[in-house]
Amino acid sequence: MYDDNHLASHLRRASLGREDAVFLIEPGGRRISYGDFFADAERMARMLAEAGVAPGDRVMVQAPKTVAMLQLYLGSVLAGAVFVPLNTAYTAAEVEYFLGDAQPALLVCDPARQEALAPMARAAGVREVLTLAADEGGTLTARRDACAPGFAAVARGPEELAAMLYTSGTTGRSKGAMLPHRALSSNAEALAQVWRFTADDVLIHALPVFHSHGLFVATNVTLVAGASCIFLPGFDADAIVAAMPQATALMGVPTFYTRLLNHPGLAEAARGMRVFISGSAPLLPETHARWRQVTGHAILERYGMTETNMNTSNPYDGERRAGTVGFPLPGVELRICDPETGAELPRGEIGMIELRGPNLFTGYWNMPEKTAEEMRADGFFITGDLGLIDADGYVHIVGRGKDLVISGGFNVYPREVEVAIDALPGVEESAVIGVPHADLGEAVVAVVVPQAGASLTEAQILEGIAGDLARFKQPRRVVFVDELPRNTMGKVQKAALRERFKGLFA
Numbered sequence: 391m392y393d394d395n396h397l398a399s400h401l402r403r404a405s406l407g408r409e410d411a412v413f414l415i416e417p418g419g420r421r422i423s424y425g426d427f428f429a430d431a432e433r434m435a436r437m438l439a440e441a442g443v444a445p446g447d448r449v450m451v452q453a454p455k456t457v458a459m460l461q462l463y464l465g466s467v468l469a470g471a472v473f474v475p476l477n478t479a480y481t482a483a484e485v486e487y488f489l490g491d492a493q494p495a496l497l498v499c500d501p502a503r504q505e506a507l508a509p510m511a512r513a514a515g516v517r518e519v520l521t522l523a524a525d526e527g528g529t530l531t532a533r534r535d536a537c538a539p540g541f542a543a544v545a546r547g548p549e550e551l552a553a554m555l556y557t558s559g560t561t562g563r564s565k566g567a568m569l570p571h572r573a574l575s576s577n578a579e580a581l582a583q584v585w586r587f588t589a590d591d592v593l594i595h596a597l598p599v600f601h602s603h604g605l606f607v608a609t610n611v612t613l614v615a616g617a618s619c620i621f622l623p624g625f626d627a628d629a630i631v632a633a634m635p636q637a638t639a640l641m642g643v644p645t646f647y648t649r650l651l652n653h654p655g656l657a658e659a660a661r662g663m664r665v666f667i668s669g670s671a672p673l674l675p676e677t678h679a680r681w682r683q684v685t686g687h688a689i690l691e692r693y694g695m696t697e698t699n700m701n702t703s704n705p706y707d708g709e710r711r712a713g714t715v716g717f718p719l720p721g722v723e724l725r726i727c728d729p730e731t732g733a734e735l736p737r738g739e740i741g742m743i744e745l746r747g748p749n750l751f752t753g754y755w756n757m758p759e760k761t762a763e764e765m766r767a768d769g770f771f772i773t774g775d776l777g778l779i780d781a782d783g784y785v786h787i788v789g790r791g792k793d794l795v796i797s798g799g800f801n802v803y804p805r806e807v808e809v810a811i812d813a814l815p816g817v818e819e820s821a822v823i824g825v826p827h828a829d830l831g832e833a834v835v836a837v838v839v840p841q842a843g844a845s846l847t848e849a850q851i852l853e854g855i856a857g858d859l860a861r862f863k864q865p866r867r868v869v870f871v872d873e874l875p876r877n878t879m880g881k882v883q884k885a886a887l888r889e890r891f892k893g894l895f896a
């Protein structure tokens with residue numbers, strides 16, 4: 391089925407002929423079969439085509455996590471379009487940039503944001519704005535339901551784009567990572583194989599569906615295995631623990647695991663689970679050890695990136711080594727190189743992690759120069775992560791060569807926050823850092839130098855940037871200093887600041 395559409399055919403293969411098998415289970419108990427899900431995804435595709443979305447056009451969506459959103463993702467793939475999901479936390483000012491950059495043919499947003507976003511969408515040349523609410527109300531589902539059933543999937547080859555995901559950069563401007571059909575299909579298949587997913591699995595899905603982790607890893611792995619998924623609207627420790635006795639697998643960011651460890655029902659509920667998988671941010675060895683102590687399960691940690699999908703994973707059989715991200719996935723090549731010269735380093739030495747394989751993106755949307763900066767001539771992608779390969783072949787991530795904070799699994803590029811703070815009256819300059827935080831892993835902290843004579847408060851800084859930046863990018867604390875530490879080149883020494891403020895949330 392969908393033979394000419396590379397990704398759709400791969401995602402549908404395992405469920406074909408099992409039309410009554412359950413794909414999604416909602417918290418209220420509604421069960422959606424594979425047959426019904428794909429019938430609605432086809433209606434979505436028809437709706438897109440009738441709305442004038444042509445193959446290669448972008449379909450942008452900033453909407454609540456719903457079954458309809460997943461149908462829109464599959465519908466967009468079937469229609470040959472490029473699916474562009476956005477973090478629901480982005481402010482209108484942030485969405486305006488994405489609209490201008492991606493030039494989508496269609497925008498789907500929460501009805502509550504339609505008034506703010508529709509004029510921006512029009513100015514960016516968007517043909518139509520549809521709405522999708524958390525209860526699935528809105529014009530998207532109404533239009534879907536008005537469409538006739540059935541849709542002949544648009545032919546798309548492995549190298550054509552299926553999705554584009556925005557990822558911020560060290561310069562502060564977000565870049566659209568272009569993901570071809572083969573990157574998503576090959577990665578889902580590699581993960582399902584390595585993690586032993588079968589049609590008997592029931593995954594607890596509590597991640598957002600606008601990032602690689604929740605949209606591709608969790609959803610696509612379920613689809614290629616023909617498995618089922620308990621589809622929760624977001625993280626809720628009670629709901630996850632309550633779901634465990636009916637489930638086999640959980641995928642989460644480290645914050646999921648630290649929060650679940652505080653739940654009194656965890657040990658009992660986790661007993662029958664098959665596997666717990668963590669990624670998107672470093673899982674502390676202490677968390678790994680405590681989880682094992684409480685549940686008897688060793689969390690399986692893996693490493694990925696928006697641009698590359700998943701790269702490495704700890705083994706399903708064999709030692710799941712805490713503090714490491716395991717081995718390269720089948721088909722993925724990983725090497726450690728000197729960040730300056732690019733020369734490959736001997737085993738055990740710390741250097742830049744570089745990757746090559748079918749999992750890689752094809753480049754940044756409209757930014758060929760940025761793409762060229764991050765690719766080697768032989769096709770390896772320069773990740774910006776620093777790591778080493780130990781004597782047994784396990785990959786360790788030991789730091790970041792890029793100025794990035796990962797808060798609760800969301801990436802925050804300090805430059806973007808600094809630009810917003812520096813523009814405020816009374817601010818001389820600022821430096822934004824990540825410091826250890828028990829819940830979020832790292833929390834965003836702004837270190838601000840006021841202008842001579844200016845008296846600034848933390849509240850003034852936070853209020854000043856609130857309309858510009860998504861909540862998760864906003865500093866959890868603002869501290870004031872007389873000057874920023876600099877090296878002889880004049881560069882701000884963020885390591886010194888991180889050391890000085892490391893106890894802020896202790």
Ligand code: MLC
Pocket residue numbers: 596597598601602603604624625643645646669670671693694695696797798799800830861862863
């Ligand atoms: C929410 N808030 C955050 C935040 N998430 N602040 C900082 N960092 C975060 N990650 C804000 C809320 O707006 C709220 O603000 C306040 O924090 C408290 O919210 P909460 O109710 O405690 O948060 P919650 O909704 O429970 O969200 C926390 C979370 C969530 C950890 C469950 O952030 C989450 O689902 N993270 C997963 C991110 C993810 O999927 N990453 C994958 C990226 S792909 P206020 O002001 O209202 O109090 C990738 C590749 C790979 O990295 O390898 O996978």
Ligand code: AMP
Pocket residue numbers: 557602668669670671672673691692693694695696697715773775787790796800801
């Ligand atoms: P994103 O841009 O949101 O895709 O984030 C990708 C980044 O998250 C990677 O470059 C890593 O820095 C980080 N990351 C993902 N998984 C892990 C992990 N298991 N351990 C440490 N860092 C990780």
